[in-house]
Amino acid sequence: MVEWTDKERATIQDLFSKIDYDAVGQATLCRCLIVYPWTQRYFAKFGNLYNAAAIMGNADVAKHGSIILHGLDRAMKNMDNIKAAYTDLSTLHSETLHVDPDNFRLLSDCLAIVLAARMGKNFTPEIQATIQKFMAVVVSALGRQYH
Numbered sequence: 455m456v457e458w459t460d461k462e463r464a465t466i467q468d469l470f471s472k473i474d475y476d477a478v479g480q481a482t483l484c485r486c487l488i489v490y491p492w493t494q495r496y497f498a499k500f501g502n503l504y505n506a507a508a509i510m511g512n513a514d515v516a517k518h519g520s521i522i523l524h525g526l527d528r529a530m531k532n533m534d535n536i537k538a539a540y541t542d543l544s545t546l547h548s549e550t551l552h553v554d555p556d557n558f559r560l561l562s563d564c565l566a567i568v569l570a571a572r573m574g575k576n577f578t579p580e581i582q583a584t585i586q587k588f589m590a591v592v593v594s595a596l597g598r599q600y601h
């Protein structure tokens with residue numbers, strides 16, 4: 455069971471209350487698809503992603519980026535039981551989508567980079583550490599149903 459300090463809880467709630475889900479979600483998923491091109495294989499149905507400009511402008515990618523970010527709401531709202539909150543999503547990514555779980559960590563790093571770029575000096579070491587801890591718990595929970 456993960457322990458959270460009051461400060462960490464407040465940091466996560468504050469961050470999500472201010473986040474622009476659409477912009478951050480799109481930028482995060484785009485960055486992941488561009489920097490780790492093998493992740494593009496999971497999104498074949500979104501059309502041709504093979505040049506960077508197309509990825510940034512692809513409406514399906516933008517929409518899905520927002521869906522992923524909204525998917526983090528369930529961790530933010532269930533900080534004391536993140537594992538259980540992701541049982542169904544873990545099963546979906548594993549058994550239906552066959553997404554290699556290593557990709558969750560890659561996406562989570564992209565999110566930290568996008569937030570850092572947007573927040574500038576407000577992205578303090580404490581906030582960075584809290585986001586990293588939060589995403590590590592999410593990544594672990596999403597990987598739980600893999601056998």
Ligand code: HEM
Binds near residue numbers: 518558561
């Ligand atoms: C679908 C969340 C990481 C590939 C979804 C959905 C959510 C979600 C909420 C929609 C589920 C539904 O329709 O019921 C997340 C979260 C992630 C994450 C919170 C990590 C923090 C990834 C990664 C990949 C991926 C890293 C691949 C590189 C997909 C695909 C779909 C999907 C292919 C289905 C898209 C579609 O058919 O429209 N994800 N995801 N996800 N996810 Fe993830």
